[in-house]
Amino acid sequence: MSDETKIILPESELPTAWYNVLPDLPTPLPPPLDPQTHKPVSPDMLSAIFPPALIEQEMSQERWIPIPEEVREIYKLWRPSPLVRAHRLEKALGTRARIYYKNESVSPAGSHKPNTSVPQAYYNMKAGTRRLATETGAGQWGTALSFACQMFGMACTVYMVRVSYDAKPYRGILIRTYGAEVFPSPSDKTQAGRAALVENPDNPGSLGLAISEAVEDAATHADTNYALGSVLNHVILHQTVTGLETKKQLAMVGETPDVLIGCVGGGSNFGGLVCPFVPDKLAGSKVRFVAAEPQACPTLTRGEYRYDYGDVAGLTPLLKMHTLGHGFYPPAIHAGGLRYHGDAPIVCSLAKDGLVEAKAYYQKEVFEAGRIFLQSEGFLPAPETTHAIAAAIEEARDAPEGKVIVLLYSGHGMLDLAAYDAYLRGDLENYAYPDAAIKKALESCPKVDGF
Ligand SMILES: *Cc1c(COP(=O)(O)O)cnc(C)c1O
Numbered sequence: 001m002s003d004e005t006k007i008i009l010p011e012s013e014l015p016t017a018w019y020n021v022l023p024d025l026p027t028p029l030p031p032p033l034d035p036q037t038h039k040p041v042s043p044d045m046l047s048a049i050f051p052p053a054l055i056e057q058e059m060s061q062e063r064w065i066p067i068p069e070e071v072r073e074i075y076k077l078w079r080p081s082p083l084v085r086a087h088r089l090e091k092a093l094g095t096r097a098r099i100y101y102k103n104e105s106v107s108p109a110g111s112h113k114p115n116t117s118v119p120q121a122y123y124n125m126k127a128g129t130r131r132l133a134t135e136t137g138a139g140q141w142g143t144a145l146s147f148a149c150q151m152f153g154m155a156c157t158v159y160m161v162r163v164s165y166d167a168k169p170y171r172g173i174l175i176r177t178y179g180a181e182v183f184p185s186p187s188d189k190t191q192a193g194r195a196a197l198v199e200n201p202d203n204p205g206s207l208g209l210a211i212s213e214a215v216e217d218a219a220t221h222a223d224t225n226y227a228l229g230s231v232l233n234h235v236i237l238h239q240t241v242t243g244l245e246t247k248k249q250l251a252m253v254g255e256t257p258d259v260l261i262g263c264v265g266g267g268s269n270f271g272g273l274v275c276p277f278v279p280d281k282l283a284g285s286k287v288r289f290v291a292a293e294p295q296a297c298p299t300l301t302r303g304e305y306r307y308d309y310g311d312v313a314g315l316t317p318l319l320k321m322h323t324l325g326h327g328f329y330p331p332a333i334h335a336g337g338l339r340y341h342g343d344a345p346i347v348c349s350l351a352k353d354g355l356v357e358a359k360a361y362y363q364k365e366v367f368e369a370g371r372i373f374l375q376s377e378g379f380l381p382a383p384e385t386t387h388a389i390a391a392a393i394e395e396a397r398d399a400p401e402g403k404v405i406v407l408l409y410s411g412h413g414m415l416d417l418a419a420y421d422a423y424l425r426g427d428l429e430n431y432a433y434p435d436a437a438i439k440k441a442l443e444s445c446p447k448v449d450g451f
Helices: 052-059 069-075 087-093 114-126 140-151 162-167 169-177 191-199 207-220 233-252 268-282 345-352 363-377 383-396 417-424 435-442
Strands: 017-019 064-066 083-085 098-103 131-136 155-161 181-185 224-226 259-263 288-294 304-309 318-323 356-361 404-409
Touching: 017 233, 052 114, 052 233, 069 114, 083 233, 087 098, 087 363, 087 383, 098 233, 098 383, 114 131, 114 140, 114 233, 131 140, 131 207, 140 155, 140 169, 155 162, 155 169, 155 207, 162 169, 162 181, 169 181, 181 207, 191 207, 207 224, 233 268, 233 345, 233 404, 259 268, 259 383, 268 288, 268 345, 268 404, 288 345, 288 383, 318 345, 345 356, 356 363, 356 383, 363 383, 363 417, 383 404
Parallel strands: 098 404, 131 155, 131 224, 155 181, 259 288, 259 404, 288 356
Antiparallel strands: 017 064, 083 098, 304 318
């Protein structure tokens, strides 16, 4: 163990392959199902909106998948990212633990999301796709995809939920400056959007509606595909670049992690950090994986493990995952992000098999954790990231001498200051999503025979 603050890998140590956990999962992953027939989805069905390479990665049983040289060249703009020893946070907490954070906020878009937006744009470009369409809620994914499309000379169309578009103008400006087009959803660009506008010209939009618009756009234009920023297997595959680097960085300073922590929205930053450590855990390592989520959207801690639609509109294949029901609607008072009703099937399968522990936090405690981090380490974490920090602080409390805690710092909060403002003004309330509402939303889940 050394006392170094920033543990930096040379560029030559940037991983050359992603790690695919699928062949190493203790239980084989239940397949995605056709929403109508409930039969496993065929690769053909997916080819209307995804390029062949990504469909192959989604189902691959190969343990290592080479990272294309063109993708590694772009990764080098910010990768390998630093692993940082949080000396000052340790001191502020008075802990005997050693806390490290893997800093993914140094990417151009400011979060871990370019780790997958870049390869997704690349494989689409290779397949002749001229344009990508996607939805974005808070705007992080739209930003990451517009950056990636710009790198490969592709067009990009982002459908951004209207309430966020109006409330968070800076994300939209950033997306447009990257050269993409961004429309508040519902828009007049698609049938789904026009129908919603006829019904209510002041429709505030929803993530489900924005997904419908992006998927329709991709399905009705031959040169256009769809891209998803979390949940799917290929997204977690691309995110393993963070866990692989972390492993090398810990080894450089002679550390063995006791606990790895990430926040969970759709599960991609958490999955990317922990998956490369799954073989160690199965071989007897005592490392623990802790997933941190909001009490307002308690998917892993209180959702049911069953098949559900990936989107609110019920258009996507059915995925087996911990779900609050696709009709789940996050309460307006919740400021911390991580609002998705389900979670990545890979993360859910690991949780089901007891490899992942989940913890849920109230929003006042996560913003308090964000403030402690800012005042000790100096960097402003994204509201999502503060969930992982809150879990790390909890792990550090009463820790034995030399406990090694590693968290994934998923993004910065420089465009989320309105949420911190609400916290400072005392406008945030602690809110746990009620059990009765979860039960009700779960009634809308499809009944799938044989699973
Ligand atoms: C999107 C996002 C998340 C949540 O997504 P996951 O797929 O769960 O990783 C977390 N942190 C930041 C900064 C994000 O932009």
